Structure formats: structure tokens, C-alpha cells
Amino acid sequence: MAEAKVYPMNAFVSVLRGEAADQAQLEMLAYITGSEAVEADVAPVAQALSKAWIYEQEPGLTKYAEGDIAALGNQVKVEALPEAEATRAQAVLDILASLKADNAALQAQVEKLEAEKAGLAAEMAPLAAKVKTIEAAEAAGENKVSVASSKLDEMTKKLNDLMAEVDKVKSQGVVVAGVAGDGAAADAGGDAGAADGPVVGGEPEADFGLGGDAFGGDTW
Secondary structure, three states: OOOEEEEEEEHHHHHHOOOOHHEEEEEEEHHHHOOOOOOHHHHHHHHHHHHHHHHHHOOOHHOOOOHHHHOOOOOOEEEOOOOHHHHHHHHHHHHHHHHHHHHHHHHHHHHHHHHHHHHHHHHHHHHHHHHHHHHHHHHHHHHHHHHHHHHHHHHHHHHHHHHHHHHHHHHHOHHHHHHHHHHHHHHHHHHHHHHOOOOOOOOOOOOOOOOOOOOOOOOO
């Protein structure tokens, strides 16, 4: 067993009270647990281990009032844990130190990811604005195409209506009605003349279609 060491009474009392550890208390905890050093964030565990050991060595301290312990003097002699118990205490403290390191690494990773997230958000902001602009332009383009399509449909309908009217006019003969009328009248006149006069065309007759002697008779 290591030789006992003397520490300030206030450090000793602060361990028993579980108070926040100052440098003097941390040094005493390191000595009791056989550790090279005890960090402040694992001090509560080292306090619990040391307190159990102190009460095991001095059971009467559990009955002392707070003022009675302080009245014992300005210093106190403390013994360290036996080697086996010290080894177990160090293993516990090492686990806590490892967890602390892992936590610090995770915290650093979280901070890095948060920074990357903020950077990506900053990069995405203008891209999102561009996407909105493109979407608006596409929407406007679709509207223009829709209007142009509507205009084209309207013009196509008008053209179809016009073509239908032309076909209707052609079928009814309105455009050639005057010509057809004149021709019909001419045909009718021709037919009437043909009944009274000679037939024109074909092989000429010997009497020119006048019949008999054209110059004969009393009426010539």
C-alpha cells in the first residue's frame, strides 16, 4: 500500500460532500484512485469511489456533523486504494475518459456536418431561385403555346368554313349560273332558229335546206 499523504481538510470535506472539485480535490482524487490525473468532468465518479474508501477506513466519519469534521484540523492524512481496487477504479475512469473522447469526436463530427449543411443550404438557395425562374418561364411558354394553338385552331376553322362555302357555291352553280343561263338561252334560241331556218353544219343539202325552189312561187 502506498504511503499516506496529507491534504487540506477543505478538500477532504468537499469530497465527502460531493462538491465541485477544485485543483486540490482533483489531486487528492487522483492519489486515492491511483490515477495519473482526474478530469473535472469525471470527478463525481472519482468522488464516489474515494468517499466509499474513506468511510470504509473511518466508519465514524459517517456520524460526524459537518462542523465536527471541519473541527478535526486544517489537514488530513489520506491513504490510497489498494492495488486491486485502484486497478478497478482506474478501469472505470478510463472508460469514462474514452466515452468523453468519443463524445468529443462525435460533437466535432456533428459540428462539421452542421457546417456542411449550412454550406449546402447557402449553395441551394440561388439554385432554388433559378428553378423557380425556369418554372415560371416554362409556365409562360406553355401559356404562349396554348394561345398560339388556339389562334391556329381558329384560323383553321375559318379556312375550313371558307373551303366549305366554296364547295357549296361550286355545287350550286352560283358562280357559273350567268354563263350557264346565257348558254341555255343561246341553246334555246339556236333550237328555235333551227326549227325555222336551215340546219348549219354537216353535209350541205342541194337546195341549202330551203326546200323546193326558193325562188319559185308568187310570194317571192
